[in-house]
Amino acid sequence: MSELHFYNSYTRQKEKFEPITQGYAGLYVCGPTVSGESHLGHARPYITFDIVQRYLKHLGYKVRYVRNITDAGHFEEEGREAIDKVGEKAKLEKMEPMEMVHKYTSMFHNGMHLFNCEEPAIEPTATGHIIEQITMIQTIMEKGYAYEVDGSVYFDVKKYAETYPYGKLSGRIIEDQLETTRELDGQDEKRNKVDFALWKKAPPEHIQRWNSPWGEGFPGWHIECSAMSSKYLGETFDIHGGGMDLQFPHHESEIAQSTIAHGHPPVRYWMHNNMITINGKKMGKSYNNVIKLSELFSGNHPILEQAYHPMVVRFYILQTHYRSTLDFSNEALQASERALKRLWEAYEILKKLTHKGNAEAEDKDLDNKVINWLNECTDFLNDDFNTAKVIANFFELAPVINGIKGGQVSAGAISAQTMDLLKSTFKIFLEDILGLKPLQASQSGKLDNVLALLIDMRKDAKKRKDFAASDLIRNKLAEAGILLKDEKDGKVSYTVE
RNA sequence: GGUCGGAUGGCCGAGUGGCUAGGCUCAGCUCUGCAAAAGCUGCUACAGCGGUUCGAAUCCGCUUUCGACCUCCA
Known part of the structure; x- marks a missing residue:
């Protein structure tokens, strides 16, 4: 494909990317909740969207990449008591919420740095945007799509669904949701189970609390992304990304809130990465099968046979298409490690290679093949960011490079021009777009x-x-x-x- | 239970109608004092059963099976 196309989760098909403003691209990605240490599963979206962001830049777009930090209390929507994850964990660790949030944010940043993920242009925090969130909630209330009950505010999903396609993103039917409702003995303040909280009243023991028109409380989880994305990227922006598991209810709710607040849907293209699994099961807190990043890099975990370099993990993730599940295994990581080493060594050899012989290619057939493999890389990325295919092509090229060095391939087999193209393409794709780095720093x-x-x-x-x-x-x-x-x-x- | 998505060679993983990705492993060979590295060669798979088609891993149906979401989750 000569132009960028990618899969839009909202329409469930690949679409050509057409930015709202020519030459500019706005990208919002749901960031981490910093109430704990990041794990391998978290690595995937941030590496995936790092590629998206890097490739858009490579194509010449001026990219504004926004990724939030959730540092305000999530709470369990259906639970009877609001559970503030940040606050609860802070109490356990005997820390100020902000102290703990700072600790895990730093660890997250460190992990991203090790993965060579470029920093977002803006990294807004939920606690830093309480006013924006309150304002947005007020707007939604004024428009009649939210109601207050005893200091908490809920979004009226049933009413919303009468006019708007609620459930389209996640493929859900509102009627089913209403029918399968198991009411919690009238203790639920919500009019319908499908409603979600925009603002939650803070119980007395709750640490994180802010003043609002409805009393002391804290914002709902979904509203932060809506408030912050619209603030920094506009009421309609190009791409919203995140893990598949956020499609419902998080992203569905974002659409509903923003649609009411602004009068139109917030996002042109929705992108969702698939999960990392371990023994076929999603890696997640609730499954008790997470491998934290620090454990991954140190090898200090019962499942791990060895430590894995961040670049090996990055490479391993990029060898699979982002919309496929990716199953963790020591064997797979080790295969990636060997593969990356071999590929990178070929790249190092290529850097030192100088073209010999005639400027013209002695082996026209090989020369054409090389040019074709190089050109295909762009087509592959243009077709839904297929990094797996890009990497496969580089493995076609490695034997050519090693062969020239080892003498199995004639030094002048490819033309001087092709040699230059080979060098520049390796640099652009491996380093700039895929964001790979050597496994160890250059020696002194x-x-x-x-x-x-x-x-x-x-x-x-x-x-x-x-x-x-x-x-x-x-x-x-x-x-x-x-x-x-x-x-x-x-x-x-x-x-x- | 509802909705959705998978099932590809020893392992990991691309791939949407014909041109049989790629990586890792394994075997043989070349090179080497021996290695290592590198190169070459080999191992040809698409869960099962039907159907559509000149032709299907790729489309349709059924079966088996795994998973995700429906609650916090990247």
Whole structure:
């Protein structure tokens, strides 16, 4: 595809991306609730939408990427008592809510940094936008779609559904929702089970509380995203992203709130990433099967056979299309680790490769293949961000690069121009768009010098046919995580584990 | 129970009507003092049963089976 198309969850089909304002793209992604540490499952949306954001920029759009931090009390919609997740956890940890929120926000940021996810342009917090949320709730009340009961305010979904397509995004039928209602013995303040809270009265023990026209309380979960996205991206913006599990009720509610408050739907394109599963089950708090990011990176978890580098995890996620489920296993991660190492080494070799021979390609057939593999990468991303296919093509190219270096492929097989294209495309796709980095930082010159000495000593030993000595050097270095490789031309290179 | 989505080779995973992705593993070969790395070659799969079609992993139906959402969830 020559233009960007991607799957719109709202219409359930792939659509061509046409921004509201030519040259600009607004992207809102539901961020983390910072009442706990992020886990592997959380990594997926942020890596997925990092690609979206990076690719839009690559296409020349000026992107405003907004990702919120939920630092105000979520509460259980159907529970009889409002449970403030942030406040409850803070009490458990004997911390001020803000202290705890700061702690987990920092950890989240650190994780994102390790994954090489670019920072959003704006990262608004729910607690920083209480006024905006109250204002929006008031607007909805004025329009007659919300009602107050004893200090809490609820959105009237039943009334909304009479005029608007409630349930379209998540494929739900309002009547079913109403019928399957199991009333909670009249203790429920809501007119209908389907109604959701916009504002919740704070019980006395509740830590996080703000003044409002309805008394002290705290905002509902859904309203923060509506208030903040419209504030920073406008009443209608281009793309809203998040995990599939947020489709209902979160995103459905966002649509309802914004539609009433602003008179039209808020979002042009909805995007949802699929879940990461573990043994076929979604990774999530309620399943007790989460692997926290710190555990993943340290290997400190019963399920983990080893530590996994953040880039390996990123690569592993990108090898699967974002709308497919992705099952965690040590085997899969380890395969990704080997694959990434091989690919990256080919890239390092490519950087040092200089074109030899005629400017014209000696092997026209190969030259055309290479050009085609490179050009296809754009088509793949244009077709619903298919990073899996992009990566597959780079694995087609790796043997060509290694072959040129190893002499199996003639140095002038591809044209000088193709060589340049190869180099620039690797850089643009691997680094800029896929956001990959080498597994370890480049080594200091000091290590180079030390190794040069050892390599020389080993060379001498080999000359004397003292293989015991040469193998000793190689084996000891290998134990230390430094692998020597004897190149064809007599040179010796090394890689550090 | 309702709604929706899957089931692809030893493992992971692309793929929507013909041109049999890719990765990892495994085996053989080349290179090497031996290795490692790299290269080459091989392993040809689409849950089952029907149907549509000249032709289906890909479309339709049924069956089996797994999962997601319906409550907080990325």
